[in-house]
Amino acid sequence: MSAVVRSRPWLLTLIALAVLVAVNTALQPSFVQPAVLQSNLTTFLPLTLVAIGQTYVVMGGDIDLSVGAIAALVNVVTVSAIAAVGGDGLTPIIAGLAAGLATAVVCGVINGVLVAVLRLQAIVTTFATGIVFAGTALFVLPQAGLPVPEAFWRSYGATLIGLPVVLWILLAGLAFALFLGRRPFVAHLTAVGGSRVGAFQTGLSLSRVRIGAFVLSALFAGFAALCLTGETASGDPLLGQSLALSSISAVVLGGTALSGGSGGPVGSILGALVLGMIGNVIFFAGLPFAWQTLVQGLIVLAALAGGVLVTRR
Amino acid sequence: MTPGEAATAAGGQDAALLDAQGVGKRFGAVVALSDGRLRVEAGEIHALLGANGCGKSTLCKVIAGTVAPDSGTIAVGGDVVQFRNPRDAEQAGIALFYQELSLIPQLSVAANIGLGREPRTGLGFVDRRRLNSEAEALIALFAGVAGAELKPEAIVADLTPDLRQIVEILKVLARRPRLIILDEATAALDGRQSARLFEILRARKAEGVSTLMISHRLDEVFAVSDRITVMRGGATVAQLVTAGTNRDQVVRHMVGDARIHPVTSQRMPPALAEPRLTAQGVRNARVHDVSLSLRPGEIVGLGGLQGQGQSALLQGLFGALPFTAGRVTIAGETVALTRTADAIRRGLAYVSGDRGRDAALTGRSIFENLVAALLVREKRRLVRPSELDPLATRHADSLNTQYAGLDAPIGTLSGGNQQKIFIARWLATGPRVLLLDDPTKGIDLAAKGDLLAIMRKLADEGASILIYSSEDAELIEWCDRVLVFNSGRIVTELAGPTLDHFHLARAAYGEAA
Numbered sequence: 054m055s056a057v058v059r060s061r062p063w064l065l066t067l068i069a070l071a072v073l074v075a076v077n078t079a080l081q082p083s084f085v086q087p088a089v090l091q092s093n094l095t096t097f098l099p100l101t102l103v104a105i106g107q108t109y110v111v112m113g114g115d116i117d118l119s120v121g122a123i124a125a126l127v128n129v130v131t132v133s134a135i136a137a138v139g140g141d142g143l144t145p146i147i148a149g150l151a152a153g154l155a156t157a158v159v160c161g162v163i164n165g166v167l168v169a170v171l172r173l174q175a176i177v178t179t180f181a182t183g184i185v186f187a188g189t190a191l192f193v194l195p196q197a198g199l200p201v202p203e204a205f206w207r208s209y210g211a212t213l214i215g216l217p218v219v220l221w222i223l224l225a226g227l228a229f230a231l232f233l234g235r236r237p238f239v240a241h242l243t244a245v246g247g248s249r250v251g252a253f254q255t256g257l258s259l260s261r262v263r264i265g266a267f268v269l270s271a272l273f274a275g276f277a278a279l280c281l282t283g284e285t286a287s288g289d290p291l292l293g294q295s296l297a298l299s300s301i302s303a304v305v306l307g308g309t310a311l312s313g314g315s316g317g318p319v320g321s322i323l324g325a326l327v328l329g330m331i332g333n334v335i336f337f338a339g340l341p342f343a344w345q346t347l348v349q350g351l352i353v354l355a356a357l358a359g360g361v362l363v364t365r366r
Numbered sequence: 367m368t369p370g371e372a373a374t375a376a377g378g379q380d381a382a383l384l385d386a387q388g389v390g391k392r393f394g395a396v397v398a399l400s401d402g403r404l405r406v407e408a409g410e411i412h413a414l415l416g417a418n419g420c421g422k423s424t425l426c427k428v429i430a431g432t433v434a435p436d437s438g439t440i441a442v443g444g445d446v447v448q449f450r451n452p453r454d455a456e457q458a459g460i461a462l463f464y465q466e467l468s469l470i471p472q473l474s475v476a477a478n479i480g481l482g483r484e485p486r487t488g489l490g491f492v493d494r495r496r497l498n499s500e501a502e503a504l505i506a507l508f509a510g511v512a513g514a515e516l517k518p519e520a521i522v523a524d525l526t527p528d529l530r531q532i533v534e535i536l537k538v539l540a541r542r543p544r545l546i547i548l549d550e551a552t553a554a555l556d557g558r559q560s561a562r563l564f565e566i567l568r569a570r571k572a573e574g575v576s577t578l579m580i581s582h583r584l585d586e587v588f589a590v591s592d593r594i595t596v597m598r599g600g601a602t603v604a605q606l607v608t609a610g611t612n613r614d615q616v617v618r619h620m621v622g623d624a625r626i627h628p629v630t631s632q633r634m635p636p637a638l639a640e641p642r643l644t645a646q647g648v649r650n651a652r653v654h655d656v657s658l659s660l661r662p663g664e665i666v667g668l669g670g671l672q673g674q675g676q677s678a679l680l681q682g683l684f685g686a687l688p689f690t691a692g693r694v695t696i697a698g699e700t701v702a703l704t705r706t707a708d709a710i711r712r713g714l715a716y717v718s719g720d721r722g723r724d725a726a727l728t729g730r731s732i733f734e735n736l737v738a739a740l741l742v743r744e745k746r747r748l749v750r751p752s753e754l755d756p757l758a759t760r761h762a763d764s765l766n767t768q769y770a771g772l773d774a775p776i777g778t779l780s781g782g783n784q785q786k787i788f789i790a791r792w793l794a795t796g797p798r799v800l801l802l803d804d805p806t807k808g809i810d811l812a813a814k815g816d817l818l819a820i821m822r823k824l825a826d827e828g829a830s831i832l833i834y835s836s837e838d839a840e841l842i843e844w845c846d847r848v849l850v851f852n853s854g855r856i857v858t859e860l861a862g863p864t865l866d867h868f869h870l871a872r873a874a875y876g877e878a879a
């Protein structure tokens with residue numbers, strides 16, 4: 054049992070999620086209706102995506118505090134690009150998506166180079182770049198606004214082959230995580246996070262691996278930003294401010310150690326869903342909103358303590 | 367690296383496989399290497415010897431591309447090379463066994479062995495089947511002498527020190543180098559495991575592969591090496607042919623004019639006092655029903671093959687791997703040893719040879735590493751460094767540890783000097799019972815002599831000492847009696863005339879002595 058949990062700590066997260074789903078359904082019987090599920094998923098999806106990306110950075114022994122700011126920047130770049138191209142049809146949307154995701158990649162490379170090549174401390178560096186990215190977002194779009202074309206948000210809320218698009222996006226994220234998990238990259242990332250010295254001595258290129266992780270993190274923050282854009286249908290330079298810390302909470306809840314070298318994105322997906330469900334349960338149990346943050350904090354604390362106890366065997 | 371270009375350094379066809387000249391390297395104020403010279407021919411086993419901190423590991427890391435030299439040239443097969451990283455060296459056919467191991471604790475044995483060169487499937491996925499079967503084939507090299515826990519799927523962090531060391535060896539072999547560099551690869555291996563390693567190296571030698579081995583065990587150096595290079599204080603001082611030299615000569619080169627304690631013990635018959643420590647029928651995961659009694663002033667050895675419960679017994683007594691059954695008394699009083707802090711306060715001290723896992727406060731200063739145990743013993747909460755400084759300095763110096771200053775990070779010390787700090791840490795607590803778990807791993811001859819002298823002095827002052835060593839010679843020379851372990855049980859006790867290599871080996875392999 055303990056060996057199973059040690060190699061798959063997310064099993065505990067899965068159990069917690071099942072319990073929360075059961076409690077939520079008891080409190081709110083309509084929870085299982087497709088429309089309600091879809092709206093819940095729409096709410097949880099951005100954090101889930103950011104958490105997937107954050108996992109790679111944490112596995113490599115770093116941390117990315119700039120994901121919220123990256124999401125905001127990608128959002129305003131996307132809506133601005135769409136507005137700049139103008140016109141109808143798909144062209145402006147595609148231009149917007151491309152500009153947004155390219156921005157994300159640039160942000161990730163900047164973070165990665167500062168941390169892995171210039172060897173600045175990840176927590177301080179991404180805190181600072183986060184401020185810079187947020188400032189740039191305000192520069193690009195000083196005030197919330199700039200509606201996106203109807204086709205954008207309509208397709209985000211639509212269904213595809215009988216399933217909502219948001220579910221397809223979640224499944225795509227999961228599929229990507231599983232795909233990458235079998236590539237050598239994740240083994241190298243685990244090695245870099247587990248022992249920097251050992252990984253270097255083995256001949257791995259530390260900077261390439263770490264920059265790769267930061268780019269993935271930024272890219273997933275970009276995907277989250279596009280989802281938020283689909284949800285709000287407009288630009289907002291202040292969006293996603295809680296994403297950084299919530300994504301780290303989700304990563305921890307999913308069984309990835311903050312010290313690096315273990316864990317994986319599947320757990321973080323579950324962790325993000327658990328965080329979202331806690332909010333739901335508190336809402337439907339009629340507890341004051343202030344409880345939500347408090348309970349989430351306590352649960353993350355418990356997960357951190359539990360992780361330490363497990364590794365101490 | 368341009369292997370195509372004409373040879374310039376050694377020239378011609380008699381170019382050595384490796385030729386390093388005038389290699390220098392400083393770390394801040396510390397000169398680790400001033401004039402490292404080394405010439406290894408194809409198809410030879412070459413030993414690199416020298417006292418702790420003389421620069422052996424640094425020279426090897428320069429050759430393997432891990433450390434950039436400040437000066438000097440390195441030529442491989444006659445071509446001058448400049449490695450930017452370990453990958454360059456690997457491509458030139460050089461692979462290094464790191465003294466402090468380069469393994470990733472969280473990964474499996476197979477993943478560690480294949481790290482960075484994983485076989486892939488058509489989709490670019492890691493081919494786990496092939497990864498595991500390649501590891502399996504390598505593990506088979508140590509079949510019969512390594513524990514059954516050594517499996518491709520085993521997580522490295524769960525392995526015992528000897529098995530981790532074997533994994534590091536396999537990782538080197540998996541890279542199929544032309545030059546295998548082993549930086550104290552036998553330090554945690556027992557006699558059979560080392561013998562197997564040397565068999566493998568001889569087989570590789572027949573295929574033209576060379577080995578550069580660093581060792582503080584002169585027996586094995588004289589048994590397997592063809593030539594010897596000796597370093598002292600950062601420079602190469604002698605290049606010898608093994609068959610044409612002897613131990614005395616080698617040791618003189620190693621220590622220069624310095625005085626060296628003879629590594630023998632004047633045995634004093636232990637006083638017939640009440641036992642200091644007794645254990646009756648104790649058990650834990652790896653110890654099955656062991657009873658023993660230690661008198662004050664006694665040095666008792668634990669012998670046998672690697673991993674037969676010797677470490678588990680010591681860790682049990684220290685409360686790190688608590689006993690599940692049996693009784694332990696200290697000075698006649700029954701005690702429950704379930705936490706190391708209790709053991710420390712009862713006057714027990716435990717020196718582990720597995721410094722990476724058990725001992726090092728990585729990233730912390732030498733001073734913090736030194737006084738860690740003392741603070742627990744004295745239940746101190748507040749530390750005034752000025753008060754502890756002289757004590758720390760005295761104990762660090764007692765084994766001639768070389769260090770730049772007490773506030774330097776522990777990682778800047780050479781492997782052997784780190785180990786001396788961990789021994790000194792426990793000497794500082796003035797222990798009544800000293801538990802030594804392969805304490806001499808990686809320390810040089812002079813320090814071994816000093817350690818023995820200190821052990822003798824502690825024993826003469828009334829301490830009891832229980833020591834496990836993977837080197838039989840130490841047990842024979844140092845101990846009053848030796849308890850030989852097999853499968854978690856004491857099978858024989860050897861003392862006096864029967865305490866010799868022959869009886870020890872026979873008892874270890876399970877025949878009645």
Ligand SMILES: Nc1ncnc2c1ncn2[C@@H]1O[C@H](COP(=O)(O)OP(=O)(O)OP(=O)(O)O)[C@@H](O)[C@H]1O
Nearest residue numbers: 393398418419420421422423424778779780781782
């Ligand atoms: N990273 C480092 N920073 C500072 N000093 C270092 C560093 N690495 C090694 N040194 C110093 O360089 C000297 C040579 O160390 P090295 O590890 O090469 O010794 P060694 O011959 O391998 O000794 P041992 O037998 O104890 O392993 C030592 O004095 C050590 O303290």
Ligand SMILES: [Mg+2]
Nearest residue numbers: 423465780781
């Ligand atoms: Mg060394």
